[in-house]
Amino acid sequence: MSISIVAIIILTLYVGIGQLDAISIQMGPYTPLFGGTITGLVLGDLQTGLIVGGTLQLMTLGVATFGGATVPDFLSGSVMGAAFAILSGKGPEYGIGLAVPIGLLLTQLDIVGRMTNTFFQHMADKAAEKGDYKGVERANLLGALPWMLTRMIPVFIGLTFGDHVVNAINAFIPEWVMVGLKTAGAILPAMGIAILMRYLPLKKYFPFYIIGFVLMAFGGANFSLLGAALVGLAFAGIYLLTKREAGAGSAATSNQSSTVYVDDEEVEIDE
Amino acid sequence: MSNETNKLTKKDIRKVYIRNLFGLQLGWNYEKMQGLGYAYVIMPALKKLYTTKEEMTKALKLQLGFFNTTPAMSHLIVGADMALEEEFGMSDPTAIAGLKTGLMGPFAGVGDTLFVAIYRAIIFSIASYMALSGQVIGLIIPIIACLAVLWVRYKFTYLGYVQGRKLATEFAGQMKAFTEGASILGLTVVGALIPSVINFTLPLEYKMGEVTLSVQDMLDKILPGLLPLGIVLFSYWLLGKKKMNSTRLIFVLIALGMVLGNLQNIFSFIASLF
Numbered sequence: 001m002s003i004s005i006v007a008i009i010i011l012t013l014y015v016g017i018g019q020l021d022a023i024s025i026q027m028g029p030y031t032p033l034f035g036g037t038i039t040g041l042v043l044g045d046l047q048t049g050l051i052v053g054g055t056l057q058l059m060t061l062g063v064a065t066f067g068g069a070t071v072p073d074f075l076s077g078s079v080m081g082a083a084f085a086i087l088s089g090k091g092p093e094y095g096i097g098l099a100v101p102i103g104l105l106l107t108q109l110d111i112v113g114r115m116t117n118t119f120f121q122h123m124a125d126k127a128a129e130k131g132d133y134k135g136v137e138r139a140n141l142l143g144a145l146p147w148m149l150t151r152m153i154p155v156f157i158g159l160t161f162g163d164h165v166v167n168a169i170n171a172f173i174p175e176w177v178m179v180g181l182k183t184a185g186a187i188l189p190a191m192g193i194a195i196l197m198r199y200l201p202l203k204k205y206f207p208f209y210i211i212g213f214v215l216m217a218f219g220g221a222n223f224s225l226l227g228a229a230l231v232g233l234a235f236a237g238i239y240l241l242t243k244r245e246a247g248a249g250s251a252a253t254s255n256q257s258s259t260v261y262v263d264d265e266e267v268e269i270d271e
Numbered sequence: 272m273s274n275e276t277n278k279l280t281k282k283d284i285r286k287v288y289i290r291n292l293f294g295l296q297l298g299w300n301y302e303k304m305q306g307l308g309y310a311y312v313i314m315p316a317l318k319k320l321y322t323t324k325e326e327m328t329k330a331l332k333l334q335l336g337f338f339n340t341t342p343a344m345s346h347l348i349v350g351a352d353m354a355l356e357e358e359f360g361m362s363d364p365t366a367i368a369g370l371k372t373g374l375m376g377p378f379a380g381v382g383d384t385l386f387v388a389i390y391r392a393i394i395f396s397i398a399s400y401m402a403l404s405g406q407v408i409g410l411i412i413p414i415i416a417c418l419a420v421l422w423v424r425y426k427f428t429y430l431g432y433v434q435g436r437k438l439a440t441e442f443a444g445q446m447k448a449f450t451e452g453a454s455i456l457g458l459t460v461v462g463a464l465i466p467s468v469i470n471f472t473l474p475l476e477y478k479m480g481e482v483t484l485s486v487q488d489m490l491d492k493i494l495p496g497l498l499p500l501g502i503v504l505f506s507y508w509l510l511g512k513k514k515m516n517s518t519r520l521i522f523v524l525i526a527l528g529m530v531l532g533n534l535q536n537i538f539s540f541i542a543s544l545f
Contacts, residue, residue: 184528
């Protein structure tokens with residue numbers, strides 16, 4: 001199966017918009033989850049797209065650009081990975097295996113984009129000297145170009161030529177590497193989870209982590225992640241409630257118990 | 272100095288809010304980070320407040336300075352900044368610079384935990400989980416959550432504007448309780464995520480005459496999801512190491528996958544040596 005020029009253009013435009021989403025409201029198109037899914041939709045294999053996107057998303061849950069750090073470009077990776085998986089018909093694991101190195105490779109372009117924008121900062125500084133606020137505004141808007149082009153160009157080139165190159169490379173890859181890549185694809189979400197554990201106060205609240213794990217490990221098919229989230233929400237509520245009552249002091253507690261007594265008596269009278 | 276006729280209207284604040292959503296990071300660069308974007312965001316207020324070229328130049332130079340914080344939290348700072356400039360104009364630029372640099376650090380600390388780490392842990396793990404089970408509908412979850420965040424960010428702009436400089440201390444206290452609750456929810460989801468998304472079973476069988484033992488079955492009897500948990504804890508431990516970062520961890524996990532995936536072959540290879 002080969003890719004049509006229309007599909008290439010749609011996906012190229014999509015990563016441009018996705019990158020704008022990443023640096024603005026972060027609604028979703030910037031994530032590998034959407035990247036894989038949209039690619040699947042455009043190329044007519046939604047299932048493969050969903051699995052490639054979902055797996056990459058889990059892998060990169062904790063990978064976020066804190067304080068302007070550069071992270072691998074898994075949006076472009078997910079688009080190309082899902083596309084190659086669908087075009088070659090080799091299944092989603094193959095796409096995940098490809099998306100990871102592609103994302104890593106494109107890390108460099110993110111740095112190039114952020115460096116290029118320094119030029120626009122200087123442009124704005126010069127405009128500011130003259131009190132030219134329109135010049136400052138223009139400089140900031142132009143900053144969108146490096147962001148978008150550093151994503152759109154590689155995806156366009158990758159989708160146009162990658163098909164053949166990827167197929168040629170595949171012919172050379174031995175079986176054990178393919179098996180290894182598939183296994184790696186299965187365990188890579190561990191990274192996203194581990195990074196999140198580093199950011200969240202695990203040492204303080206570890207019991208809730210254990211509860212979450214046990215619920216799903218033993219609950220398996222009878223339980224869902226949304227269910228676990230609701231249990232977590234309940235615990236958060238209980239924790240805050242207990243804390244507030246403890247904070248109100250023991251005096252409040254004794255008051256409450258007497259109130260309960262009064263209530264009980266009232267009920268008895270009614271009967 | 273601002274004069275009485277130059278007061279900010281609701282419309283001005285709304286314009287700043289919209290620019291804050293879409294423009295704060297367009298011009299992100301290594302020199303001033305969100306500095307260029309910040310000047311762009313607050314521009315509708317500057318245009319209203321400063322009518323002379325002299326004042327405008329002064330304001331632009333100030334606002335183009337270094338700035339970086341969690342975008343969701345920036346609204347509070349921009350709001351407070353607008354209130355200050357409306358009151359004092361450019362008579363005291365150091366106060367404004369102090370407000371911006373003083374708040375961006377602590378706000379980034381809270382904001383990165385709440386709006387980035389915990390937010391993603393909860394929203395995107397549920398959405399991805401649904402995607403893996405083939406449900407496209409899961410993609411609506413991040414979109415709905417985003418709309419809620421947009422509303423919060425809208426409120427933040429006004430909160431910052433109304434509270435002005437006071438907000439720093441008071442707000443941090445309220446945020447703390449909320450962050451604690453969100454952490455508990457986040458960690459429960461993260462724990463639950465392990466067995467549900469790491470679909471790894473050990474492809475290893477042990478043959479003794481007629482009997483074939485699957486190592487995975489034996490592990491499941493001890494604790495289902497034992498290996499995924501082990502791999503996660505191993506990654507967690509590695510990330511605590513000084514020279515480890517997420518990019519290097521990817522290579523470690525790929526190498527681990529290569530070994531685990533080919534374990535049967537490796538064992539039979541070793542066995543063939545004897």
